[in-house]
Amino acid sequence: TAPLNVYGASKLAGERALLASGAASVVLRTSWVYAGRGQNFLRTMLRLATSQPRLRVVADQHGAPTWARSLAGATALMVAKLGFDSASWQPYQGVYHLTNAGQTTWHGFAQAILDEARGWPGVVAEGVDPIPTSDYPTPAARPRYSVLDNGKFKRAFDLALEPWDVALKLCMADLSAR
Numbered sequence: 001t002a003p004l005n006v007y008g009a010s011k012l013a014g015e016r017a018l019l020a021s022g023a024a025s026v027v028l029r030t031s032w033v034y035a036g037r038g039q040n041f042l043r044t045m046l047r048l049a050t051s052q053p054r055l056r057v058v059a060d061q062h063g064a065p066t067w068a069r070s071l072a073g074a075t076a077l078m079v080a081k082l083g084f085d086s087a088s089w090q091p092y093q094g095v096y097h098l099t100n101a102g103q104t105t106w107h108g109f110a111q112a113i114l115d116e117a118r119g120w121p122g123v124v125a126e127g128v129d130p131i132p133t134s135d136y137p138t139p140a141a142r143p144r145y146s147v148l149d150n151g152k153f154k155r156a157f158d159l160a161l162e163p164w165d166v167a168l169k170l171c172m173a174d175l176s177a178r
Contacts, residue, residue, distance in 0.1 A: 005140035015095060024086035027095045028075065028153075031146050032109070035068035036175045041106070042168075045113045049125035055114070059107035059130030063146040064099035067167040074098055078157050092156055097148035100164035107131075112165055116172040 003009040015027045034042040048055055075098070082089050104112070107130045117123050133142065154160045161167070 004143055024089035026092055028098045030066050030071055031099050032063045032065045033068055036171055042113055045110050050122040052125055055110055055125050055128045056131045057107045057110040057128050058133050058136050059105045060132050061142055061144055062103050062105055064103050065109050065164045066099045067171050070100055070161045070167050074159050074161055077159055081157055096153040097150050098153050099148050100161045100167045102163045103147045112168055
């Protein structure tokens with residue numbers, strides 16, 4: 001780990017404190033979490049797609065979009081497997097990565113969102129233009145590559161999340177049914 005900003009450093013400090021406490025615990029690291037509700041990248045792209053003919057999105061940062069429902073389901077299955085006896089958690093204590101499988105860029109994620117939303121009422125955006133991070137400055141530095149390896153989680157719990165693009169299709173189908 002090499003946090004690039006205060007947020008990342010505080011998350012790492014929290015993980016270390018939890019694991020050092022001796023409490024029965026498992027740390028799950030994830031990335032690029034989105035859902036059909038709340039404030040997140042998916043909702044922002046859908047909102048912008050109703051007011052802008054073209055979107056401009058960073059194309060040089062790589063990660064794994066993770067649907068909150070996929071994450072919640074796998075976490076529930078993990079907890080069910082471990083049970084509620086703290087002794088059963090002992091052999092599994094540690095840090096695990098849990099994201100939807102595969103990887104893309106923010107630009108690729110935005111394009112996939114727009115492709116799924118094509119034909120929805122109010123959507124006027126026709127495409128997504130790739131831009132470098134330098135064209136979209138943020139107060140906090142962002143990693144160029146934040147793809148996590150889910151292998152340890154899969155081996156320990158015999159669980160894996162579906163590919164990010166499949167999860168996105170499921171989320172969008174859920175949204176369009178509302």
